[in-house]
Amino acid sequence: MGLKEQMSDALQLPKDLTLGAVITTITGKHEAYVENYMSLIEYTETLIRIQARTCKLEIHGAQLEIAYYTNDEMKITGLIEEVKYC
């Protein structure tokens, strides 16, 4: 655990601000909200790859659609099968 993480733990600061961690909220199988990301790397019907500050996020599924795509947040709908951090 790095120094930054230890400090933010000790000060009880939210990690998405201090570490730039990506926030993924998944509701059921059909909806996912992604916050605190940098850019979209790849987008097809079966795969969405998102570049976050510390890692890449991959969402595998079928009929994936981006309901909205703004500076802060994106909403993904479709059948989500797998979420991968790499």
Added chain:
Amino acid sequence: MISFFRYLKGYVRIRLSGYSPERFLNLCKARHIIIWDLESCETSYEMNLSIRDFRKLRPLCRKARARVLITERHGLPFFLYRHRDRKMFPVGILLCVLFLYTMSLFIWNIHIEGNQAESTDVILDYLASEQILHGMPKSHADCKEIQSMLRIHFPDITWVSAEIRGTRLLIRIRENRDVEAAKPEKTEDTPRDLVASRPGIITSVLVRKGVAQVKPGDSVDTGTLLVSGAVEIRNDSGEVTDIRYTRADADVWARTEYVYQDSFPLSHEEKHFTGVCRYGLSIQLGNKRFSREPKAPGPDFTRLETEYQLRITENFYLPLSLRKIRLEAYELYTDHYCPSQARTLAQANLNEFLGNLIQKGVQIVENDVTIDIGRNSCASSGTIVVLEKLGIPKNLTEGATILE
């Protein structure tokens, strides 16, 4: 809600294809361009964005080497542009709204409820004389004034409420129903006699006030004094010392006779409607009348006019009325009553006469009316003996004192 604002501002659906669509998306994100309903279809992407953001796309397209094609246009700005040649349409809507608003400034219905003794027409006429009319501006109607006006003009209205609701003037009325019952009965105190109204034979006399001048068995003529209102006061030696006048009151029953005679010819004319009808229409506008008279359907016809006055709401009659004219042709021919028909008709006439008598409060004692049917006419005649109250009041000369 969001979609409503999107519609108001207008948005386009674009198809994005080219070298690196993902880069294009990231550039959009960096420039705070909001994208929604992003869909990937094989080699291209489709997405929605607002008109304002669409104008910022050109440099991004160059940078990302992407090609943008508009596939659909949505929203109010496009709708207005499409219908730019129909300028009168919104003008019409505006005029309609304006018309409705203007019309809502007037009173179109005066509704009166709770009135029993005073008819609605009487109240409306009075209100019209005070310039409270259908079609008057709402601002000119002062409810409190209407209330007090009605209370003053109609004394038997004990409570009234006037209220303007929408374009209706509601007037609720409570009347004092005891007014007539509370009126003291007028007692006439002029002295009077009772005299016979018809000739007859007296059967019974019951005097409540006055002096009886007849006794049962007497026969009287029209105008004979039955009960006198003049009461003689005598002293001990039987001399008249004073005359007091009173209001004679008595039940004098007598046996009287009515002579009944009725005859009608056996041949009579009867209308036979042929069923041929002609219709016409006339329109009355104010005092002018425009009509389309129907042709006469035959030499003899009846004319029936039915008038329909146009009105708005329940009491607002317009000075426009429609009149339907119906002419129906008939033929006249003479018919003869057969004896049984004639007898029935004569009997019906007699029964009507007797019915009228009974309604007057007489008792029928004897009835010897005979019906004769001749060759050309039917005659019924005879006398009807009845028991009835004689005695009609006849006022005495004024200045007489009243005996209490």
